[in-house]
Amino acid sequence: MKHGARNNITAKVKSVKKGDVMSLVKFDSISAQEMASVLTSESVEEMNLKAGDQVRLVIKAIHVLPVKE
Amino acid sequence: MKHGARNNITAKVKSVKKGDVMSLVKFDSISAQEMASVLTSESVEEMNLKAGDQVRLVIKAIHVLPVKE
Amino acid sequence: MKHGARNNITAKVKSVKKGDVMSLVKFDSISAQEMASVLTSESVEEMNLKAGDQVRLVIKAIHVLPVKE
Amino acid sequence: MKHGARNNITAKVKSVKKGDVMSLVKFDSISAQEMASVLTSESVEEMNLKAGDQVRLVIKAIHVLPVKE
Amino acid sequence: MKHGARNNITAKVKSVKKGDVMSLVKFDSISAQEMASVLTSESVEEMNLKAGDQVRLVIKAIHVLPVKE
Amino acid sequence: MKHGARNNITAKVKSVKKGDVMSLVKFDSISAQEMASVLTSESVEEMNLKAGDQVRLVIKAIHVLPVKE
Numbered sequence: 156m157k158h159g160a161r162n163n164i165t166a167k168v169k170s171v172k173k174g175d176v177m178s179l180v181k182f183d184s185i186s187a188q189e190m191a192s193v194l195t196s197e198s199v200e201e202m203n204l205k206a207g208d209q210v211r212l213v214i215k216a217i218h219v220l221p222v223k224e
Numbered sequence: 225m226k227h228g229a230r231n232n233i234t235a236k237v238k239s240v241k242k243g244d245v246m247s248l249v250k251f252d253s254i255s256a257q258e259m260a261s262v263l264t265s266e267s268v269e270e271m272n273l274k275a276g277d278q279v280r281l282v283i284k285a286i287h288v289l290p291v292k293e
Numbered sequence: 294m295k296h297g298a299r300n301n302i303t304a305k306v307k308s309v310k311k312g313d314v315m316s317l318v319k320f321d322s323i324s325a326q327e328m329a330s331v332l333t334s335e336s337v338e339e340m341n342l343k344a345g346d347q348v349r350l351v352i353k354a355i356h357v358l359p360v361k362e
Numbered sequence: 363m364k365h366g367a368r369n370n371i372t373a374k375v376k377s378v379k380k381g382d383v384m385s386l387v388k389f390d391s392i393s394a395q396e397m398a399s400v401l402t403s404e405s406v407e408e409m410n411l412k413a414g415d416q417v418r419l420v421i422k423a424i425h426v427l428p429v430k431e
Numbered sequence: 432m433k434h435g436a437r438n439n440i441t442a443k444v445k446s447v448k449k450g451d452v453m454s455l456v457k458f459d460s461i462s463a464q465e466m467a468s469v470l471t472s473e474s475v476e477e478m479n480l481k482a483g484d485q486v487r488l489v490i491k492a493i494h495v496l497p498v499k500e
Numbered sequence: 501m502k503h504g505a506r507n508n509i510t511a512k513v514k515s516v517k518k519g520d521v522m523s524l525v526k527f528d529s530i531s532a533q534e535m536a537s538v539l540t541s542e543s544v545e546e547m548n549l550k551a552g553d554q555v556r557l558v559i560k561a562i563h564v565l566p567v568k569e
Binding site for chain 3 (some may be wrong): 365366367368369370371372373374375376377378380381382383384385386387388389390392393394395396397398399400401402403405406409411412413414415416417418419420421422423424425426427428429430431
Binding site (some may be wrong): 434435436437438439440441442443444445446447449450451452453454455456457458459461462463464465466467468469470471472474475478480481482483484485486487488489490491492493494495496497498499500 | 503504505506507508509510511512513514515516518519520521522523524525526527528530531532533534535536537538539540541543544547549550551552553554555556557558559560561562563564565566567568569
């Protein structure tokens with residue numbers, strides 16, 4: 156299977172909290188070879204992002220899609 | 225700073241590809257203690273997600289927000 | 294009304310499951326003349342996407358905005 | 363493969379417009395058995411959404427993930 | 432027109448920067464009576480969010496949908 | 501702190517409605533100097549968006565990230 160998303164993280168389910176409509180799933184044993192972000196070139200300039208910079212990647216849980224093979 | 229997102233990944237910028245409006249930034253040296261996903265409880269049931277399951281977390285690059293302190 | 298989104302699907306509400314904060318709405322009788330996806334050019338190359346290819350379009354329910362006129 | 367997204371649309375690639383960083387892909391021959399939206403219960407009440415209602419589902423192209431098997 | 436999104440901001444277009452595939456549009460004269468965020472209850476607890484708190488609302492430009500009547 | 505998002509809105513928490521998994525937070529006293537949207541150049545053309553146009557910016561609550569300093 157090939158998909159049009161740049162980020163593929165391998166992880167193990169740690170816990171599942173099931174709500175009435177939405178559920179929150181936690182993962183650990185996380186590994187990723189590379190990650191990618193798309194942002195405006197304006198933001199890249201304002202942040203002065205360049206190779207070697209240490210950053211934090213912030214992602215809302217709603218944007219994380221678990222896939223099981 | 226505290227923010228309302230469940231995922232915080234530490235990473236190092238590897239490359240920046242600047243386009244006319246949007247840019248693609250790649251990261252390596254990725255580390256995260258835990259990750260989280262919010263999905264419908266219906267999806268959790270259909271996938272039969274439970275502690276110990278091995279999964280892939282797929283995230284479109286557009287949903288990754290770099291933060292520099 | 295004109296809006297800045299490429300995808301407009303006509304559908305009929307089949308069921309509404311109301312939760313405490315979030316609700317899940319299902320639709321059928323779906324019709325769309327065309328759909329569109331924006332992804333990185335890198336993903337297009339890796340997937341080798343070209344006219345005629347059969348694909349599945351995966352969309353998290355949270356990204357679907359119902360509009361009623 | 364099982365994934366945590368409620369919407370699976372079968373489609374055929376019609377055109378690919380490749381930009382410097384991002385690309386726009388169009389699809390036709392669209393078919394979906396069912397679609398789903400998650401929104402606040404407050405929005406459901408204000409829209410008075412109920413079975414049988416005719417709606418439009420608006421989705422930004424950036425939220426559509428093509429998958430090729 | 433009624434739609435299933437909690438945030439409606441009135442604004443005036445200030446500039447349009449057109450790229451090959453994506454464009455960046457800037458707005459000013461911004462007014463909104465109320466705004467809303469949906470996040471995990473866990474995040475609300477960790478941030479200790481309560482009435483009266485001063486916050487910043489951060490939104491990626493890709494998630495802003497302009498509508499013209 | 502510098503982050504890769506174009507929109508920063510100052511606001512005050514008005515109410516918090518805590519659900520089992522997700523919560524809905526409302527804000528008032530909203531102020532923003534400028535806002536930005538990224539959309540396809542095709543949408544810009546179809547909407548004929550140009551400086552001076554009055555628009556509404558529609559944003560799903562799930563895409564709003566509160567940050568507290």
